[in-house]
Amino acid sequence: xxxxxxxxxxxxxxxxxxxxxxxxxxxxxxxxxxxxxxxxxxxxxxxxxxxxxxxxxxxxxxxxxxxxxxxxxxxxxxxxxxxxxxxxxxxxxxxxxxxxxxxxxxxxxxxxxxxxxxxxxxxxxxxxxxxxxxxxxxxxxxxxxxxxxxxxxxxxxxxxxxxxxxxxxxxxxxxxxxxxxxxxxxx
Amino acid sequence: xxxxxxxxxxxxxxxxxxxxxxxxxxxxxxxxxxxxxxxxxxxxxxxxxxxxxxxxxxxxxxxxxxxxxxxxxxxxxxxxxxxxxxxxxxxxxxxxxxxxxxxxxxxxxxxxxxxxxxxxxxxxxxxxxxxxxxxxxxxxxxxxxxxxxxxxxxxxxxxxxxxxxxxxxxxxxxxxxxxxxxxxxxxxxxxxxxxxxxxxxxxxxxxxxxxxxxxxxxxxxxxxxxxxxxxxxxxxxxxxxxxxxxxxxxxxxxxxxxxxxxxxxxxxxxxxxxxxxxxxxxxxxxxxxxxxxxxxxxxxxxxxxxxxxxxxxxxxxxxxxxxxxxxxxxxxxxxxxxxxxxxxxxxxxxxxxxxxxxxxxxxxxxxxxxxxxxxxxxxxxxxxx
Numbered sequence: 001x002x003x004x005x006x007x008x009x010x011x012x013x014x015x016x017x018x019x020x021x022x023x024x025x026x027x028x029x030x031x032x033x034x035x036x037x038x039x040x041x042x043x044x045x046x047x048x049x050x051x052x053x054x055x056x057x058x059x060x061x062x063x064x065x066x067x068x069x070x071x072x073x074x075x076x077x078x079x080x081x082x083x084x085x086x087x088x089x090x091x092x093x094x095x096x097x098x099x100x101x102x103x104x105x106x107x108x109x110x111x112x113x114x115x116x117x118x119x120x121x122x123x124x125x126x127x128x129x130x131x132x133x134x135x136x137x138x139x140x141x142x143x144x145x146x147x148x149x150x151x152x153x154x155x156x157x158x159x160x161x162x163x164x165x166x167x168x169x170x171x172x173x174x175x176x177x178x179x180x181x182x183x184x185x186x187x
Numbered sequence: 188x189x190x191x192x193x194x195x196x197x198x199x200x201x202x203x204x205x206x207x208x209x210x211x212x213x214x215x216x217x218x219x220x221x222x223x224x225x226x227x228x229x230x231x232x233x234x235x236x237x238x239x240x241x242x243x244x245x246x247x248x249x250x251x252x253x254x255x256x257x258x259x260x261x262x263x264x265x266x267x268x269x270x271x272x273x274x275x276x277x278x279x280x281x282x283x284x285x286x287x288x289x290x291x292x293x294x295x296x297x298x299x300x301x302x303x304x305x306x307x308x309x310x311x312x313x314x315x316x317x318x319x320x321x322x323x324x325x326x327x328x329x330x331x332x333x334x335x336x337x338x339x340x341x342x343x344x345x346x347x348x349x350x351x352x353x354x355x356x357x358x359x360x361x362x363x364x365x366x367x368x369x370x371x372x373x374x375x376x377x378x379x380x381x382x383x384x385x386x387x388x389x390x391x392x393x394x395x396x397x398x399x400x401x402x403x404x405x406x407x408x409x410x411x412x413x414x415x416x417x418x419x420x421x422x423x424x425x426x427x428x429x430x431x432x433x434x435x436x437x438x439x440x441x442x443x444x445x446x447x448x449x450x451x452x453x454x455x456x457x458x459x460x461x462x463x464x465x466x467x468x469x470x471x472x473x474x475x476x477x478x479x480x481x482x483x484x485x486x487x488x489x490x491x492x493x494x495x496x497x498x499x500x501x502x503x504x505x506x507x508x509x510x511x512x513x514x515x516x517x518x519x520x521x522x523x524x525x526x527x528x529x530x531x532x533x534x535x536x537x538x539x540x541x542x543x544x545x546x547x548x549x550x551x552x553x554x555x556x557x558x559x560x561x562x563x564x565x566x567x568x569x570x571x572x
Contacts, residue, residue, distance in 0.1 A: 015318040016318070016320075016321075016322045026308070026311075028306070028308045028312070029485060029489050030277065030301055030302045030304070031276065031301075031302030031303075031465065031483060031485075032200065032276075032302070032483060033485050033486050033489075034276075034302075036312055036327065038308075038311065038312050038315065050316075051315055052315060052316055052317055052318055053312050053315040053316070053327040054317050055299070055317075058317070060318075
């Protein structure tokens with residue numbers, strides 16, 4: 001059992017005897033530090049998607065499916081193609097990659113985990129932390145060194161914008177938490 | 188046959204906040220929508236502070252048309268599934284209740300009533316189902332300020348009653364007298380204070396004590412006074428309701444405990460209100476008076492994000508100069524910036540008239556046409572369809 005707070009895109013959770021792949025999670029804070037987790041789920045077996053909400057502490061069954069360490073190979077619209085150590089290729093539907101897709105860039109070497117259900121690759125999970133290069137960000141405006149002042153930045157190879165500490169410069173490599181999509185630190 | 192009553196479960200966390208909101212909702216559902224409501228509360232003693240008619244020793248009693256039940260763990264009163272089941276503010280329902288829901292031939296419409304927030308994400312979560320074991324959905328009901336949220340708690344006729352009260356200044360003077368708050372003249376500035384501990388409060392008291400105008404701060408025994416220990420002649424525990432502490436132009440009054448209606452009238456009667464949490468925060472808005480919201484502190488200062496989201500809404504139709512002043516006042520109070528809060532208070536004093544005009548218009552703009560209880564009843568109808 002995992003709490004909703006611990007669920008990540010790519011996990012497959014069971015509800016009422018049906019497997020659902022988690023495509024997207026969005027954690028927000030309610031009052032008194034309680035968390036609300038909004039998830040986008042897709043039924044693994046039938047073409048059905050839903051949005052649902054959980055308390056951060058709600059527990060759910062995460063089913064352990066066959067998983068393989070893979071690296072990203074290329075995008076063959078609408079499939080992301082991953083490859084294992086023996087050069088076998090697996091197609092994962094872009095829809096099932098969910099928010100992780102924004103961190104997938106050509107040439108990336110991160111070890112991802114492709115999940116299989118009844119022999120079919122159904123989702124992929126990125127490492128919790130990935131390192132990406134900052135392609136564009138404005139120069140530091142305030143000379144802040146505390147890391148609390150944030151500014152937008154774009155990553156190399158993607159149009160995704162995220163907030164980074166004010167001291168981060170173009171060309172810096174930064175750690176990103178793939179669960180939240182948030183900047184962690186400069187490498 | 189399915190029972191038509193609604194059950195609301197409330198865990199009392201901070202004395203008056205969660206139960207304050209829940210009680211208001213229960214009363215409105217019963218009085219305005221004719222719904223039979225069972226209100227399960229885990230701490231009747233605290234509840235009794237805002238509802239003097241309650242006997243905390245009774246496990247089950249009718250108060251103002253609501254059946255109030257003692258929620259013990261394990262549950263020692265029978266729960267029978269009704270039409271609706273509400274867990275207030277994400278409280279964890281007893282296992283017996285969850286099992287009864289699963290076993291019910293027709294499960295109740297199960298709702299998690301969440302905290303009020305002005306943040307954007309609330310719209311995206313309002314009304315979403317939450318998978319539960321047994322194939323039952325629970326719905327997240329998110330109060331909020333926009334049409335895409337669950338709305339705001341406000342009884343029918345409240346604004347009219349408040350306007351009538353504020354039209355005649357003898358009402359407030361009579362209330363102060365009734366509460367044993369002596370020495371207040373009609374022209375004095377009166378400020379209610381219901382905050383958490385903060386360094387901003389002694390700073391404001393210092394400013395008020397050295398000002399030109401007589402100021403009366405009405406403060407219940409509790410957390411606000413914890414911040415004012417250095418100004419008190421005795422320990423906080425020894426303060427008695429009605430006691431007065433003179434500090435130059437400022438008089439601190441120890442406010443007696445009042446029920447919800449009494450607290451509303453107090454907010455209506457003051458020139459400025461400092462409020463905390465959720466229930467008093469909303470009542471301060473309905474009071475049509477300027478206020479500071481001392482928001483419940485969250486990890487990593489996330490409460491400031493919530494404060495900013497509300498201030499952005501509140502200031503939408505406010506002249507930028509006044510908006511900035513009011514925002515700075517709230518931020519400095521919540522960040523315990525003693526010097527800044529003094530400066531912003533003084534600046535705000537010079538904008539008192541337009542700020543008061545805005546405070547009068549805001550409730551009309553915020554509530555729009557329907558309140559939370561009405562929207563909730565409609566939501567349940569749509570969900571059960």
